[in-house]
Amino acid sequence: MKYLLLCCLLFVNSINAQTFTFTAIPDEDESRLRSRFDKVALYLTEQLGVDVKYVPVKSYSAAISAFRNNQVQLAWFGGLSGVKARHLVEGSRAIAQGYEDQFFKSYFIAHHSTGLTEQAQLNKDIAKFTFTFGSKGSTSGRLMPEHFIRQTFGKSPNKVFKRVGFSGDHSRTIAQVQSGAWQIGAVNYKVWHNELNAGKIDLSKIKVIWTTPTYLDYQWTIRGDVDQQFSPDFSQRVQKALLDMSDPSLLASFPRQKFVPATNDDYEPIKVVAKAIKLL
Amino acid sequence: MITVDTTARKYRLISLFIASLGILTLLMADIEISATDPMDELLAILAGFISPDLSQIDYLAEALLTTVSFAVVGISIAATLGIFLAPLHHLPLVSHFCAFIRSIHELFWALIFLQMFGLSSITGVLAIAIPYTGIFARVYSDILEQSPLDRRHWINDTSLSVWLYTGIIPCWAAIAQYTRYRFECGLRSAAILGFIGLPTLGYYLETAFSQGQYNQAAGLLLLFFAMIATLKWWLNIRLVLVYLIAAIVYLPWQSQLEFKYLVRFITQDIVPQPLLEPTLNLSHLSQWFGDLVSGQILPGIGASLLLSVSALLCCGVIALLTWPLASRAILGRGYILGHGLLIVMRSTPEIILAFVIMLIIGPSMLPAILALALHNGAIIGYLLAHRADRVQLRVDRPNGLNLWAYELQPQIYPSFISLIFYRFEVILRESAILGMLGVTTLGFYIDSAFEALFFDVALILILVTAALNMLVNSISLRLRRYLALDRIVTA
Secondary structure (H helix, E strand, O other): OHHHHHHHHHHHHHHHOOOEEEEEOOOOOOOOHHHHHHHHHHHHHHHHOOOEEEOOOOOHHHHHHHHHOOOOOEEEEOHHHHHHHHHHOOOOEEEEEEHHHHHEOEEEEEEHHHOOOOOOOOOHHHHHOEEEEOOOOOHHHHHHHHHHHHHHHOOOHHHHOOEEEEOOOHHHHHHHHHOOOOOEEEEEHHHHHHHHHOOOOOOOOEEEEEEOOOEOOOEEEEOOOHHHHOOOOHHHHHHHHHHHOOOHHHHOOOOOOOEEEOOHHHHHHHHHHHHHOOOO | OOOOOOHHHHHHHHHHHHHHHHHHHHHHOOOOOOOOOOHHHHHHHHHHHHOOOOOOOOOHHHHHHHHHHHHHHHHHHHHHHHHHHHHHOOOHHHHHHHHHHHOOOHHHHHHHHHHHHOOOHHHHHHHHHHHHHHHHHHHHHHHHHOOOOOHHHHHHOOOHHHHHHHHHHHHHHHHHHHHHHHHHHHHHHHHHHHHHOOOOHHHHHHHHHHOOOHHHHHHHHHHHHHHHHOHHHHOOHHHHHHHHHHHHHHOOOOOOOOHHHHHHHHHHHOOOHHHHOOOOOHHHHHHHHHHHHHHHHHHHHHHHHHHHHHHHHHHHHHHHHHHHHHOHHHHHHHHHHHHHHHHHHHHOOHHHHHHHHHHHHOOOOHHHHHHHHHHHHHHHHHHHHHHHOOOOOOOOOOOHHHHHHHHHHHHHHHHHHHHHHHHHHHHHHHHHHHHHHOOOOHHHHHHHHHHOOOHHHHHHHHHHHHHHHHHHHHHHHHHHHHOOHHHOOOO
16 A cells, blocks of 8 residues: 555656646735636646646745745745745746836725824824734735834834734735724735725725835746756746736736736845845 | 531632632733724624625535545544554653644644645645644543553553453443544644645635635535534444545645755754854854744743633633533523534634634734633533533432532533643643734744744744643643542543
8 A cells, every 4th residue: 555655656746747837925816816827827838838737825935835845836926925935946036027016015004093194204193003914924014014114113013003913914904904903004005906996995994094115026936947847948938928928817817917027136125125124 | 627628629729720810811911902893894794604605616625525534534543543652651751742742733733744745635634643643642541541441451461452452442432432522623623724725624714704705704614514513424433444545545645845855844944043054153043042032932932821821711611601501401402502502613713713803802812812712612611511411310300500500510510620621731722823813922923933934933932832831731730630630531
């Protein structure tokens, strides 16, 4: 029985060796993630001529681990998770980012009971309230908001606010600020607009009080060893396939208008911020 | 004045002790209630339960089968190993080893194996099998100790048949019943493993909840409740082997992870980073470790203990209030309703309970305390109701309130105390998981470390958690001995 199992294992491993796999951090609308990304996998299969499979993950760290352990060779990362992944995997490269990711931003949102109004500069009014980030590993829900808070107040968020939490993800940040459980939250601006369009946000209860300066966010990162593993120009072909993606129903999964080229150096500022906050 | 050292006096003392400690910690804990505005969200949750919907979930059958398969394989391995470890459990080495492996929550085991085997069935099965082996070994040994036959008799003669016929067979009914109960827990564990990405029911439950898709969340929860409620009809002990083979065949066993990554995890990732520097810098190392102790370990231990002890008191109160609702002896047929209530309370993952409570009373330690108390209180309530219904009642017994207050409650009180002690271990272990909600228990820091991929920090924190659990375990063991509660099997 043991040997049989072992044989199966070896056999399965060998047929999987030529499957190109990718993942995407769970950040936007998570529902039906698999069926939506299976379509992207189909598109890449057609473009690249190899079998492409999508592997669903539940957290930012799981996406990074899968990439690091070569369980996936390509990943749609956030700014911070991408920097981390490339830090851990030598030779890996950012090859494309969303058009919108060149000037990404976060919103600080507040429950109406705080009486806060939109402010041009982050100011001390927000300091006495409770505050929630999104996921601990998120760029737009954690890293950049924390960076701007530290920049403004000169101390860490849990010394600025009455209480600090991590809701887990952007949708939950919105739901929990809207229900008043948390008074202020930091959220990915794209998710905010998605939910606003979906009618999930009641503007009489919750509103945007501050918009962060723009920064770079999501990007496609590929492992450096794919060229040896698949074909000599494989990473270039992947990059081309991503940049050529024009079908709105595929782009809606991300959701981005289109993809544009990106390099590792573009993300240097994110890396500096991550190091300063000791997340790298 | 003469004090008589009666059994009742001991129970009074210990109850007073738990109650005052609980009240003290509740006073010290952060239990602020903030005014919130939760009606819309709560109505949305309610609407979800009125029209549950499973049609929008891809791969539902796969999730269901994976959940059951993880539980079947994991529990089978754990029960088998447990039964072989049980006769050795009196050896300090074995009992400490078992205490150690069960003191680490299955989610943390899974997070560790995730780094070694990736998102594979091996990760899911081991994450269940390892902690449950520790649990089975201990409880089976408790059961075997109460075997009517002399224990030394089968320890000295180590032949298999002596062990089988004098040890296992006489206790078979108790062992089978306990294993069945643990299978339910295993199903719950398997479902929860989905929260970190394994393809079980929890995967979709977590997604639906975090996205506010409450009809789907409700559908999944109801499905899960139904699975637990019908367990006694579909989990036939004679079919276990069939289920086991089916589960092994069903689960995909391939791991795409190469061996070198496993080696890297063990030889580099989990080694404290200052030790990996080319030249060993002791001051750097001690500063690294000092920061960890003062910044995470000590505050984490404090919060974990505060949370667990307060939750223990609330859990005891809930158990005492709820068990009569599920007792056939007290309520007659009405017990079905109470039984259903307890299934819902104990099968809803604590994280979800805490999430809903937090919407209502705002963020603090209180949602976590209440979630732990409701969940574990319901489990104790269920076990107590079971026990109460097995009490032999006299023909001239009282009815209703009198039966409850003067007959059954006193008779099952020793079981209650015994269960409370055992549950404290469980609550402490689970308090770590609620750290994922932002209560700064040890689990909060462990979760942060895994999220930042600082595996060296994560491992140290996990070991601290395990040490704390083992310490609490040995204290509770001593208290149980003092109360002579070790004669009562904890189930």
